[in-house]
Each structure stands twice: as structure tokens, then as C-alpha cells.
Amino acid sequence: MRPKNLEKEEAIRTIALQIIAEEGLENLSMQKLAKAANISPRTIYIKYENKEDLLIKLFVDEVLGAYEKAILEKFNADMEFAEGVKRLWTNAFRYFKNNRHAFVLMQYGKSSPLLYKAYQERDIKEGDYFAPIHRFLERHAKAGVIRKLPQEAYRAILFSPAFDLINEYFDCLNRPKQLITEKVFSDSCDAVIKGLLK
Amino acid sequence: MRPKNLEKEEAIRTIALQIIAEEGLENLSMQKLAKAANISPRTIYIKYENKEDLLIKLFVDEVLGAYEKAILEKFNADMEFAEGVKRLWTNAFRYFKNNRHAFVLMQYGKSSPLLYKAYQERDIKEGDYFAPIHRFLERHAKAGVIRKLPQEAYRAILFSPAFDLINEYFDCLNRPKQLITEKVFSDSCDAVIKGLLK
DNA sequence: ATCATAAGTAAACAAACATTTACTTACTTT
DNA sequence: AAAGTAAGTAAATGTTTGTTTACTTATGAT
Incomplete structure (x- = not known):
């Protein structure tokens, strides 16, 4: 054959x-x-079975899967709060800098009903990539290091700014400005960390 | 006629x-x-001239325009920092709660090249809705109330979590959970504010 | 060497697409 | 009340869509 x-x-x-x-x-x-x-x-x-199958597999395996693997590199739930968050931000920035096209499909996952549904079903089936981060946050919340909020709120406060900055970073590459440097990214991460600390 | x-x-x-x-x-x-x-x-x-024209006008006039008007309601650049941010968050939450479909097209504006381009060109032409917020932030940065960061970083830290929470809120309506309450939204806003304060 | 077989191709399929043509309708102006 | 005109319709335009059919090719197993 x-x-x-x-x-x-x-x-x-x-x-x-x-x-x-x-x-x-x-x-x-x-x-x-x-x-x-x-x-x-x-x-x-x-x-691929059909177009939908192609899109979902692209999104889930190629983009989500690779991203989740990349973001958890050298991270573990026992880290200090600031150290852990910094690691996650650094990982996300590095991964998307090298995978610009993946970033766009990732963004589509927040709007396209087809992809959004696939994202949710994956989380249920594969048992949530967020689990180590979840444990990390819960531990620091219990220890009184950070304020208590639902996981969804942690996710929003901690990670959506990073996505926005990465988007802005790609914009900077197209236009004659260079605003989102490593320094700005790092300072923003500090601000986000400080907001959650008690 | x-x-x-x-x-x-x-x-x-x-x-x-x-x-x-x-x-x-x-x-x-x-x-x-x-x-x-x-x-x-x-x-x-x-x-509408054609499909692209329809999409762009829907996005720019119907969604972006209405959102920008709604978010600036009862806001002005002279407000205290925490008060101003709270007002912007409250306005955004109220507007999208009543305009769920607009929220989805707003999200598409971050991925679809067609809409993203329209978003940028509008900012240039109409002179940036962000202007009053820009002045507000610049004033507090100069006064030493908040840490100094580029406008794009302020935008990311201050507002992208709100969008994420609104998205989560709609999700809660579909599924049997009720996580994103006014309280969680308000607490998250507090955390974001604290992160930027010096 | 040749056979079996899945990988791969080029061309075709009906269905759905954005847009237009030819026509009718309803309302303002005179 | 009649005329003029843009709004609106139904049906058709040629094109592009997702997918399939009928066929060819390359390779591991015999």
C-alpha cells in the first residue's frame, strides 16, 4: 500500500x-x-471528513493543543504566585510570537460558534488543560496570598490582557510603531499580578 | 416617490x-x-453596496459606534481613577447584557481581517473614541496615581478582562451555572484597578 | 517481478453563493 | 386624479462552493 x-x-x-x-x-x-x-x-x-472536521481538528489539535502544551512548559502548581504567572505569560508570548497564524485561529475560537463549541467540548473531554493552573490559583487563594475569585475571573484578569498585548504586538510589526516590547509586556504582567495579591 | x-x-x-x-x-x-x-x-x-459593505457598516455603525457611545455614558476624564474605571466597566456590562448579538460581532472584529481593518481605519478617521479615556489615564499617570504604561497596555489590562467576563456571563446563561454575577464582575474590576495603582 | 491497495489526481456534480435584470408597487408631488 | 420615481419583488445570472466519481500512481508485501 x-x-x-x-x-x-x-x-x-x-x-x-x-x-x-x-x-x-x-x-x-x-x-x-x-x-x-x-x-x-x-x-x-x-x-478530514469534511470542512467542519478540518476546522475543528485544526483548531483543537493544531492550535489549542500546541498552545496549552507551550504555556505549561516549566510551570508547576507549586511555584510562587508571581513567579508562576510570569512563567505563563512568558510562555504564551514566546509561543505566539513563533506561531502568528495560530494566534488568529485562536481568536476566532472566541467568536465562531463552531469553534467555541469545540473548545468547550474539548475542555470537558480532555479534562481541562487549565487544571494545573487551577490548582496553582486555588492553593494561593487558600493560603491568603491572592484574593478569592471564581476560576473564570482569574482566567479573565490574568490571561486576557496577555492576549490583547500579543495582538497589539503583531499590529506593531505591520505599522511603523514599536510599542509592545518585552519590557511593556513584563510591566503589564506585574500590574496584573499586583491586582490579585492581597 | x-x-x-x-x-x-x-x-x-x-x-x-x-x-x-x-x-x-x-x-x-x-x-x-x-x-x-x-x-x-x-x-x-x-x-448596502455589497456584502462587505453590509458587514463593515454593521460592525462600525451598529456595534462599535453604539458600544463606544454606551461605554462613555456619564464618564468624564476628570473623575477619580477608581470611580472612572468602575463607570466604564459598568457601562460595558450593561450595554452588552442588552445587546448580546452585538457582542459576538465585536469579538469577530478581533479576528476577521476585514473587520479588524475597518476598526483601525475608523479609529484614524473618527479620531479615536478612546480619546477621553486616554486623557483620563494620562492625567492619573502624570499625577503619579497609576503606573506609567503605553495606552495599548492600559487598554489591555483595564478592558480585556471585562470582555472575557461578559463572554463568560453569556456562557452562564446557556449552561446550568451562575458564576459571573454583578459581585464577581465588581470584584474583578477592583482587582484590575488595584493592579494599576501605585 | 507483480499484485493488492490506499494515496493521490483531474474533472465533474448539484447546491448555494453574491449580485442583477425585468418588472410591480406605493407613495409624494403636481 | 395622474404622473413620476424610488422602493421593493421574484426570478434568473454566472460563479464558487463543498464534495464525489472515475481513474492513475506509488509503494510494501508476496
Whole structure:
């Protein structure tokens, strides 16, 4: 039996992310993707059931999965509060700097109903990547280091500013300004940490 | 001359937002919109040049414009820091609670290249709705009340958590949990304020 | 060497797409 | 009351969509 050409599989993923980032999710079509990847449309259907399946797998495996793995690198729930948060921010910044196209699909996950649903179902099935961070926060809350809030609020306060800054960072690359430096990112992280400390 | 039927114009806007919120931007078609609004496709083209024009005008006028107006209500640059931020958060929460569909298109503005571009160009042309908030922050930074950061960092730290919490709030409405109460929203706002205070 | 088989292709499919054409309707102006 | 006109409709335009059909190719197993 003829083996799969792994280069072609990767081309599908890479170029799909590229089209989504540059032209938008609403402008990705199977035929456009096939042409850009220099393959036949049929080839996409060997790996993916249909377009929805492709999008969900791209989002869940390629983007969410890789991000979650990257953000938890060298992090563990026993760290000091400030140290742990800093590590998570640094990891997120580094990962997305090197995966700009993934960042855009990540953002689509917050608006597209299809992807948002996949995100929620994944959290239930795979048991929430947030678990170590959850333990980390709960421990510091119990110890009285930080103020007590629901996990969702922690998530919002601690991480959404990082996403916003990364978005701004990419904007800076396109335009003639250079606002979001490592220093600004680090100072912002400090501010966020301070807000939660008791 | 026969006058425009304003009800039909509003139906187009309302139902377009509804389809986008429920099925996604990538699943809005002119024919689907026309059928759902009980009009002929041609009628959409009386008011809007084409689909892109419709989307941009929906996003800029209907969503961004209304949001910016709502968030600045009873706010002015001379307020105390904590008071001002609280007002902005309260305004944002109230506005989106009553305009759930607008919130989804707002989120698409952070991922869709078409909408993101429109957002940036609007800021340049209309002179940035953020101006009063900008003055407010600059004043408190100069007075030594808050730490000095670029405007983009202020924006990220102060407002992106509010968006995230609003998103979570809508999620709570769908699922059997009730986490994001006014209290949690208010406590989160306090944490964000404290983080920026010197 | 050749066979079996899944990978891969090019071309086609109906359905859905954005937009237009040809026409009718309803209201203001005269 | 009649005329003029933009609003509005139903149906059709050609194009693009997601997906499939019918066929070819490359490779591990025999």
C-alpha cells in the first residue's frame, strides 16, 4: 500500500492557517486551500471528513493543543504566585510570537460558534488543560496570598490582557510603531499580578 | 416617490446580527439573510453596496459606534481613577447584557481581517473614541496615581478582562451555572484597578 | 517481478453563493 | 386624479462552493 505523504498533510494544515490568518475564516474554501497547497481537493478528504472536521481538528489539535502544551512548559502548581504567572505569560508570548497564524485561529475560537463549541467540548473531554493552573490559583487563594475569585475571573484578569498585548504586538510589526516590547509586556504582567495579591 | 420602509432596514440589521451570533459570520449569506428578514435579496442592495459593505457598516455603525457611545455614558476624564474605571466597566456590562448579538460581532472584529481593518481605519478617521479615556489615564499617570504604561497596555489590562467576563456571563446563561454575577464582575474590576495603582 | 491497495489526481456534480435584470408597487408631488 | 420615481419583488445570472466519481500512481508485501 502506498504510504501517506506527510509533507502534504502538513501543507494542508500550514496553508489553511495561513489563509485564515490573511483572508479570514469566512474566506477559506476547500478548493482555494487545495490549489494553494498544490494538491487535489480529494486529498484533503483523506485526512478530514469534511470542512467542519478540518476546522475543528485544526483548531483543537493544531492550535489549542500546541498552545496549552507551550504555556505549561516549566510551570508547576507549586511555584510562587508571581513567579508562576510570569512563567505563563512568558510562555504564551514566546509561543505566539513563533506561531502568528495560530494566534488568529485562536481568536476566532472566541467568536465562531463552531469553534467555541469545540473548545468547550474539548475542555470537558480532555479534562481541562487549565487544571494545573487551577490548582496553582486555588492553593494561593487558600493560603491568603491572592484574593478569592471564581476560576473564570482569574482566567479573565490574568490571561486576557496577555492576549490583547500579543495582538497589539503583531499590529506593531505591520505599522511603523514599536510599542509592545518585552519590557511593556513584563510591566503589564506585574500590574496584573499586583491586582490579585492581597 | 415611495419612501423607505425603516422597519425593513432595521430587520436587515437585527437579523444579520442574529445569524452571525447564532451560526457564525462564515455562515451568513445574503440569500439566507433576505429570507429570514422576509424581503427580497435586492432590498439589501438598496442600502448596502455589497456584502462587505453590509458587514463593515454593521460592525462600525451598529456595534462599535453604539458600544463606544454606551461605554462613555456619564464618564468624564476628570473623575477619580477608581470611580472612572468602575463607570466604564459598568457601562460595558450593561450595554452588552442588552445587546448580546452585538457582542459576538465585536469579538469577530478581533479576528476577521476585514473587520479588524475597518476598526483601525475608523479609529484614524473618527479620531479615536478612546480619546477621553486616554486623557483620563494620562492625567492619573502624570499625577503619579497609576503606573506609567503605553495606552495599548492600559487598554489591555483595564478592558480585556471585562470582555472575557461578559463572554463568560453569556456562557452562564446557556449552561446550568451562575458564576459571573454583578459581585464577581465588581470584584474583578477592583482587582484590575488595584493592579494599576501605585 | 507483480499484485493488492490506499494515496493521490483531474474533472465533474448539484447546491448555494453574491449580485442583477425585468418588472410591480406605493407613495409624494403636481 | 395622474404622473413620476424610488422602493421593493421574484426570478434568473454566472460563479464558487463543498464534495464525489472515475481513474492513475506509488509503494510494501508476496
